[in-house]
Amino acid sequence: xxxxxxxxxxxxxxRVNALGLTLRDYEGGMSTxxxxxxxxxxxxxxxxxxxxxxxxxxxxxxxxxIGCSSKTTAxxxxxxHGFNSVHGRMPSVTSGAAAANRxxxxxxxxxxGDSLSIGLGQLSHAIRRNVNMLYVxxxxxxxxxxxxxxxxxxxxxxxxxxxxxxxxxxxDPVLLALTLGATFVxxxxxxxxxxxxxxxxxxxxxxxxxIVDVISPxxxxxxxxxxxxxxxxxxxxxxxxVHADFVPLTRAITMEEAASGVSEVPLHLGASVRxxxxxxxxxxxxxxxxxxxxxxxHARGELATGLLFVDESSxxxxxxxxxxxxPLVDLPFEQLCPGRAALDALMDEYR
Amino acid sequence: xxxxxxxxxxxGTVNGTGSASANGxxxxxxxxxxxxxxxxxxxxxxxxxxxxxxxxxxxxxGYTARPADVDLVVAINPASYAKDIATVxxxxxxxxxxxxxxxxxxxxxDVTFLGVPFGRMCNEAFVKDRDRTLLRNMMYAxxxxxxxxxxxxIPEQMLAEKFGKKPKVLEANIKAIRLGHDYAREHFxxxxxxxxxxMQATDNAILMDGxxxxxxxxxxxxxxxxxxxxxxxxxxxxxxxxxxxxxxxVDPATGLHRYAIMQAEDELAAAGIVIxxxxxxxxxxxxxxxxxxxxxxxxxxxxYYTDIPAVxxxxxxxxxxxxxxxxxxxxxxxxxAYASHxxxxxxxxxxxxxxxxxxxxxxxxxxAERFQTPIFVASDLDIGMNDWMVPRLEWDDAYRPxxxxxxxxxxxxxxxxxxxxxxxxGDGIAARTLPGVGAKGAYFVxxxxxxxxxxxxxxxxxxxxxxxxxxxxxxxxxxxxxxPAFHLQDDADIGIVCxxxxxxxxxxAADMLREQGxxxxxxxxxxxxxxxxxxxxxxxxxxxxxxxxNRDAQLRALLAVELGVPRDAMTPILDYAGLPLTAATVVDGxxxxxxxxxx
Ligand SMILES: Cc1ncc(C[n+]2csc(CCOP(=O)(O)OP(=O)(O)O)c2C)c(N)n1
Ligand code: SF4
Ligand SMILES: [Mg+2]
Numbered sequence: 005x006x007x008x009x010x011x012x013x014x015x016x017x018x019r020v021n022a023l024g025l026t027l028r029d030y031e032g033g034m035s036t037x038x039x040x041x042x043x044x045x046x047x048x049x050x051x052x053x054x055x056x057x058x059x060x061x062x063x064x065x066x067x068x069x070i071g072c073s074s075k076t077t078a079x080x081x082x083x084x085h086g087f088n089s090v091h092g093r094m095p096s097v098t099s100g101a102a103a104a105n106r107x108x109x110x111x112x113x114x115x116x117g118d119s120l121s122i123g124l125g126q127l128s129h130a131i132r133r134n135v136n137m138l139y140v141x142x143x144x145x146x147x148x149x150x151x152x153x154x155x156x157x158x159x160x161x162x163x164x165x166x167x168x169x170x171x172x173x174x175x176d177p178v179l180l181a182l183t184l185g186a187t188f189v190x191x192x193x194x195x196x197x198x199x200x201x202x203x204x205x206x207x208x209x210x211x212x213x214x215i216v217d218v219i220s221p222x223x224x225x226x227x228x229x230x231x232x233x234x235x236x237x238x239x240x241x242x243x244x245x246v247h248a249d250f251v252p253l254t255r256a257i258t259m260e261e262a263a264s265g266v267s268e269v270p271l272h273l274g275a276s277v278r279x280x281x282x283x284x285x286x287x288x289x290x291x292x293x294x295x296x297x298x299x300x301x302h303a304r305g306e307l308a309t310g311l312l313f314v315d316e317s318s319x320x321x322x323x324x325x326x327x328x329x330x331p332l333v334d335l336p337f338e339q340l341c342p343g344r345a346a347l348d349a350l351m352d353e354y355r
Numbered sequence: 356x357x358x359x360x361x362x363x364x365x366x367g368t369v370n371g372t373g374s375a376s377a378n379g380x381x382x383x384x385x386x387x388x389x390x391x392x393x394x395x396x397x398x399x400x401x402x403x404x405x406x407x408x409x410x411x412x413x414x415x416x417g418y419t420a421r422p423a424d425v426d427l428v429v430a431i432n433p434a435s436y437a438k439d440i441a442t443v444x445x446x447x448x449x450x451x452x453x454x455x456x457x458x459x460x461x462x463x464x465d466v467t468f469l470g471v472p473f474g475r476m477c478n479e480a481f482v483k484d485r486d487r488t489l490l491r492n493m494m495y496a497x498x499x500x501x502x503x504x505x506x507x508x509i510p511e512q513m514l515a516e517k518f519g520k521k522p523k524v525l526e527a528n529i530k531a532i533r534l535g536h537d538y539a540r541e542h543f544x545x546x547x548x549x550x551x552x553x554m555q556a557t558d559n560a561i562l563m564d565g566x567x568x569x570x571x572x573x574x575x576x577x578x579x580x581x582x583x584x585x586x587x588x589x590x591x592x593x594x595x596x597x598x599x600x601x602x603x604x605v606d607p608a609t610g611l612h613r614y615a616i617m618q619a620e621d622e623l624a625a626a627g628i629v630i631x632x633x634x635x636x637x638x639x640x641x642x643x644x645x646x647x648x649x650x651x652x653x654x655x656x657x658x659y660y661t662d663i664p665a666v667x668x669x670x671x672x673x674x675x676x677x678x679x680x681x682x683x684x685x686x687x688x689x690x691x692a693y694a695s696h697x698x699x700x701x702x703x704x705x706x707x708x709x710x711x712x713x714x715x716x717x718x719x720x721x722x723a724e725r726f727q728t729p730i731f732v733a734s735d736l737d738i739g740m741n742d743w744m745v746p747r748l749e750w751d752d753a754y755r756p757x758x759x760x761x762x763x764x765x766x767x768x769x770x771x772x773x774x775x776x777x778x779x780x781g782d783g784i785a786a787r788t789l790p791g792v793g794a795k796g797a798y799f800v801x802x803x804x805x806x807x808x809x810x811x812x813x814x815x816x817x818x819x820x821x822x823x824x825x826x827x828x829x830x831x832x833x834x835x836x837x838x839p840a841f842h843l844q845d846d847a848d849i850g851i852v853c854x855x856x857x858x859x860x861x862x863x864a865a866d867m868l869r870e871q872g873x874x875x876x877x878x879x880x881x882x883x884x885x886x887x888x889x890x891x892x893x894x895x896x897x898x899x900x901x902x903x904x905n906r907d908a909q910l911r912a913l914l915a916v917e918l919g920v921p922r923d924a925m926t927p928i929l930d931y932a933g934l935p936l937t938a939a940t941v942v943d944g945x946x947x948x949x950x951x952x953x954x
Contacts, residue, residue, distance in 0.1 A: 090627075100617075342603040
């Protein structure tokens with residue numbers, strides 16, 4: 005099997021974004037995933053989000069590990085560089101790339117196996133480093149590509165296709181990220197594009213590590229009754245406390261809005277996210293209340309979704325490392341090499 | 356050995372008690388007297404409390420290998436007295452602390468015992484416990500100055516340079532060194548028969564460890580991303596790189612860094628960071644040792660298969676497993692050469708000393724980008740952590756990095772189509788693009804099967820085309836890596852092959868064998884894959900010895916596998932005890948075999 009390119013047809017009526025590009029321009033190769041796989045819907049949401057943001061495709065880099073989910077970076081933004089690395093290690097590769105060239109937009113796609121088992125350490129440390137990237141975790145509770153073994157996100161009691169129940173406690177990437185100090189934490193559902201697209205856009209605009217846990221059902225191995233990661237189960241148990249709208253440019257929040265339960269959180273480069281709270285006591289800028297909310301939902305058998313936490317004062321990896329503004333790859337050699345005279349002088353210190 | 360400017364001595368002390376600075380001071384003072392000198396730190400994997408040794412060899416002829424025996428030992432640590440006293444050659448000297456009486460069973464009739472009450476004198480002269488411990492080292496340094504005729508003005512000057520801003524500390528150190536010195540003058544016949552006399556042989560030399568030299572190489576080559584996970588004996592590389600970057604790479608206007616040093620969560624991540632940065636266009640490197648190399652395997656194969664430049668510095672230590680972390684070996688040769696699963700092979704550079712650590716690190720970055728592949732610099736603990744006397748490092752301001760085949764936006768525009776892995780020039784190296792250059796240059800890096808267009812494939816022919824190209828590329832590297840260094844004699848018919856830090860001992864051994872009437876030619880391998888010159892040397896000698904510091908004759912295995920030379924036509928001389936190689940080991944290896952062969 006070789007990769008399949010989509011026939012390039014452009015509709016004369018197709019709408020264009022600020023760069024004059026159509027949605028089609030943000031698509032990639034034809035998906036080779038199973039028909040109905042949640043991951044394909046996430047791909048579509050990424051296409052939509054990047055198109056709406058008018059992200060220059062060649063200034064984005066698509067990063068992934070290994071798994072059905074990780075394959076999907078080939079299915080969007082064909083004009084972007086992509087890097088399908090090794091299983092569970094995309095965070096380090098992205099850290100290195102981002103260190104070298106901070107001017108690109110990094111979009112990482114991973115799976116629950118890739119992120120929560122083999123790659124748990126790398127995910128944790130990318131969070132600590134606060135790498136400036138969008139990290140989409142396509143969470144289906146199983147290892148799709150190796151044919152349906154339970155992953156570390158499988159809930160206790162959730163059953164496999166053969167009926168076997170998982171007995172080990174799950175790792176919830178949202179609680180994990182909140183605990184580790186992640187500066188942008190969201191959860192969504194592949195079947196809920198209305199919620200997912202603005203979250204992805206906000207995550208892309210965030211200055212730091214933006215993790216989005218997307219429940220993305222595996223139709224082949226984990227969409228049956230008894231699974232807690234199926235379409236039906238997720239639809240029935242999803243609970244969105246705060247709906248997020250992405251706002252490209254900041255403007256002052258009026259008192260009126262504040263009073264009506266709408267708040268605005270500034271993101272990077274003037275963009276912001278507008279949050280519509282359905283209950284008044286939830287504060288998505290408070291890590292503690294986000295954690296409490298997600299944990300309370302768990303206890304009730306519900307799945308907390310939405311933009312759950314954002315730290316407006318996030319200091320990304322480069323701020324923490326005090327690197328120059330210009331990408332390191334753009335620095336001229338003269339600025340890097342101290343030259344002959346300096347070496348000569350230095351040699352006298354080694355005598 | 357044993358004469359004017361030709362002897363060795365050894366200090367047996369306790370780890371963590373500050374002896375390192377006194378020992379370093381002595382070595383540097385001898386160097387400043389213009390006399391060739393080598394220092395080897397033989398230390399335990401421990402922070403405080405275990406026996407540790409420092410050996411200093413003085414050689415008017417410039418031999419820098421570890422000495423086979425010592426003329427004098429300074430026995431300061433009762434825990435290692437027995438061992439220390441036993442290592443002195445017959446006729447040598449034991450300098451010991453006689454504050455407490457020496458166990459009579461340790462006495463030897465064939466050596467001279469010189470007792471100095473270091474401990475008691477320290478207690479009398481200094482009040483603080485810490486001073487009493489630390490300054491005892493300075494005191495024995497003073498005694499050695501008197502016994503060896505080391506010009507006291509030099510260490511005193513060095514102490515002034517070091518403690519100029521701390522007059523109290525300076526004063527205490529000077530007091531200690533003089534107390535030790537004066538005691539020796541009053542009680543012993545100074546100097547000893549073997550001692551120092553000024554020379555002029557170090558004017559163009561420096562004293563530097565290999566890890567510092569690697570760091571300087573990375574700085575000068577323009578490396579901007581360094582990723583690592585701490586491990587002995589490699590740690591010094593990144594610590595020095597950081598210190599150098601703080602000195603030379605901080606934007607004066609903003610205080611911001613023109614570098615990124617990332618202490619990763621483990622060696623896998625360090626490798627991933629280097630590969631990500633290399634893919635994005637930075638010169639990136641990691642420093643590690645054997646255990647780290649083991650962890651990096653999967654990523655090394657990824658970089659190999661996807662043509663990504665990366666520099667890996669392996670400061671080898673004693674394996675397997677944790678092994679002996681503070682002992683030296685050359686036992687990672689096979690695991691570097693063929694690192695990772697599947698068909699993989701990698702160029703390796705073998706510096707023999709800190710001078711080559713500098714030049715070869717620069718070259719490693721050039722080769723990594725030119726060949727778009729992982730390049731290994733195989734140093735070792737002896738080179739990396741000991742101070743070596745080497746020629747001053749030099750830099751040519753005309754140097755420009757060899758970035759290899761990288762297409763910029765203009766070049767891309769002229770192409771009908773960009774195919775990432777198409778071998779246009781027949782050298783196995785395809786042009787790459789850096790992310791961000793433009794839509795036309797975009798491609799997908801994948802560790803899964805891919806064709807010359809970087810597209811996914813499970814078809815045999817396009818898959819094979821890519822891996823065959825990689826083999827071609829590797830073959831081309833044979834003449835691009837550093838070529839062997841030869842040490843030849845007119846009429847020799849025996850060939851000795853060595854590499855890395857074994858160089859000094861092997862060249863000294865060649866001279867010793869010559870005196871016994873055995874002529875040998877030496878070839879020091881400096882790069883892998885092996886070029887035509889390596890093959891020619893092997894073919895030109897009836898008898899070949901391969902000297903290396905591992906149990907399994909790994910260099911010999913590589914020569915046999917890669918060049919097709921019959922394995923048994925090469926006689927291994929192996930030293931895997933963990934200490935730097937001595938010339939005596941090589942001489943014994945050769946003569947034993949020759950005797951065996953004629954008997
Ligand atoms: C080192 C290594 N071990 C095992 C595998 C096999 N493997 C490939 S994908 C995968 C699991 C992927 O699961 P997940 O990340 O959840 O992705 P999904 O397929 O479910 O989207 C495994 C174990 C591998 N590629 N590499
Ligand atoms: S196996 Fe599951 S995760 Fe993989 S493509 Fe099919 S449905 Fe998607
Ligand atoms: Mg999965």
